[in-house]
Amino acid sequence: MRAQFLPFHVPDIAEDEIQAVVETLRSGWLTTGPKVKQFEHDFARYIGCQHAVAVNSGTAALHLALEAVGIAEGDEVLVPTMTFAATAEVVLYLKAKPVLIDCRPDTLNLDPEQLERAVTQNTRASIPVHFGGLPCEMERILEIVRHYNLKVIEDAAHALPARYHGRMVGTIGDITCFSFYATKTITTGEGGMATTENADWAERMRIMSLHGISKDAWKRYTAEGSWYYEILSPGYKYNLTDVAAAIGIQQLKKSDRFWEIRQHYAALYHEGFKDMPELTLPPLAAEGQQHAWHLYVLQLNLERLRINRGQFIELLKQRQIGTSVHFIPLHLHPYYRDTFGYRPEDFPVASAAFERTVSLPLYPRMTEADVQDVIETVQHIVKQHRR
Numbered sequence: 001m002r003a004q005f006l007p008f009h010v011p012d013i014a015e016d017e018i019q020a021v022v023e024t025l026r027s028g029w030l031t032t033g034p035k036v037k038q039f040e041h042d043f044a045r046y047i048g049c050q051h052a053v054a055v056n057s058g059t060a061a062l063h064l065a066l067e068a069v070g071i072a073e074g075d076e077v078l079v080p081t082m083t084f085a086a087t088a089e090v091v092l093y094l095k096a097k098p099v100l101i102d103c104r105p106d107t108l109n110l111d112p113e114q115l116e117r118a119v120t121q122n123t124r125a126s127i128p129v130h131f132g133g134l135p136c137e138m139e140r141i142l143e144i145v146r147h148y149n150l151k152v153i154e155d156a157a158h159a160l161p162a163r164y165h166g167r168m169v170g171t172i173g174d175i176t177c178f179s180f181y182a183t184k185t186i187t188t189g190e191g192g193m194a195t196t197e198n199a200d201w202a203e204r205m206r207i208m209s210l211h212g213i214s215k216d217a218w219k220r221y222t223a224e225g226s227w228y229y230e231i232l233s234p235g236y237k238y239n240l241t242d243v244a245a246a247i248g249i250q251q252l253k254k255s256d257r258f259w260e261i262r263q264h265y266a267a268l269y270h271e272g273f274k275d276m277p278e279l280t281l282p283p284l285a286a287e288g289q290q291h292a293w294h295l296y297v298l299q300l301n302l303e304r305l306r307i308n309r310g311q312f313i314e315l316l317k318q319r320q321i322g323t324s325v326h327f328i329p330l331h332l333h334p335y336y337r338d339t340f341g342y343r344p345e346d347f348p349v350a351s352a353a354f355e356r357t358v359s360l361p362l363y364p365r366m367t368e369a370d371v372q373d374v375i376e377t378v379q380h381i382v383k384q385h386r387r
Contacts, residue, residue: 005321005322007361020250021246032210032239043193047168047195050199051195051201052194055191056191057086057191057192061179065153066093066096067204071151074095074122076097076124078150079100080131081102082327082329083330087127097340100340112136112141115144131295132158133295135159135285154176160255161255161259161292175196177193179192180193185258185259186254186258188248208233208236210235211237262363262364272375272376277304279298295362296360303387307385315381321377331351
């Protein structure tokens with residue numbers, strides 16, 4: 001057994017990030033300013049998109065994206081049930097209706113065929129989520145949304161850096177939203193980014209992210225600025241700070257190296273578990289795709305085990321291994337159940353998957369010895385409790 005507990009996640013913050021924050025603090029510019037602009041520029045160049053708008057969370061990015069494409073009261077937005085709270089709640093911010101969609105049993109990504117069946121005359125957009133970092137079936141999804149003249153806002157909170165048919169996630173849908181929360185593949189502590197090829201949407205998101213004030217409001221505190229500003233629309237307080245952006249600039253430089261480590265550790269997990277019929281492993285990326293490996297999600301084949309998922313997690317914890325569960329599907333939460341009348345049987349794939357999923361530790365701060373500890377512990381628990 002390990003001597004020390006292995007957390008589910010620890011961010012990889014090094015001296016580069018610390019020094020960048022110190023320099024920003026000494027510059028006297030703490031909130032939105034030149035560091036944010038640099039981060040946006042660097043991120044757009046990395047993704048290969050025309051426009052990147054930095055904000056204070058992935059949730060803010062999603063909210064701004066929906067507002068920018070014109071989602072309004074009474075509209076319907078198609079959202080996977082297998083996702084985090086943010087994906088659907090931003091639809092409700094705009095008094096629109098989130099319509100939940102079941103997932104595929106293998107990838108846990110949104111099922112395109114279920115998506116098409118859910119389209120009505122009130123549907124205006126869809127928010128596919130790249131679960132765990134594996135891109136959704138965007139070719140089929142885009143075919144559907146274009147046929148019905150819908151907008152597609154990608155939730156790429158897990159998907160940096162991911163590729164689909166050779167294209168970076170962030171250049172495929174109408175707007176793509178990334179998260180830089182502490183557990184994500186790169187972090188700013190709290191933060192997010194929206195990418196798009198549409199200059200009008202980018203400008204709208206930028207304005208609405210800071211109270212709906214006219215362009216470059218932050219410059220009014222610089223020598224080139226003016227005290228004068230205009231409120232163009234009742235906006236939000238979603239701007240990213242220069243302190244956070246300073247971290248992001250350094251993290252982005254390491255994004256490819258972080259991914260290489262994640263991919264290597266995921267391959268070690270795959271090798272360690274491949275001969276265990278009690279476990280269903282997350283699918284690998286198809287040719288021409290790149291899995292970001294934000295998460296490594298096992299599905300327990302419970303009919304082959306004498307323990308349930310909760311007991312499996314507790315046994316790992318007792319042996320000093322941290323885990324998580326992604327996600328409790330939205331339709332199982334009281335709000336969605338009570339408000340929209342959703343039942344577990346309405347989403348049979350997600351409901352069944354929820355009982356079986358366990359997310360293992362996967363991050364660059366781990367060592368190969370840590371990964372091996374996880375593999376051996378999972379193997380031990382499975383062998384002790386197989387039917």
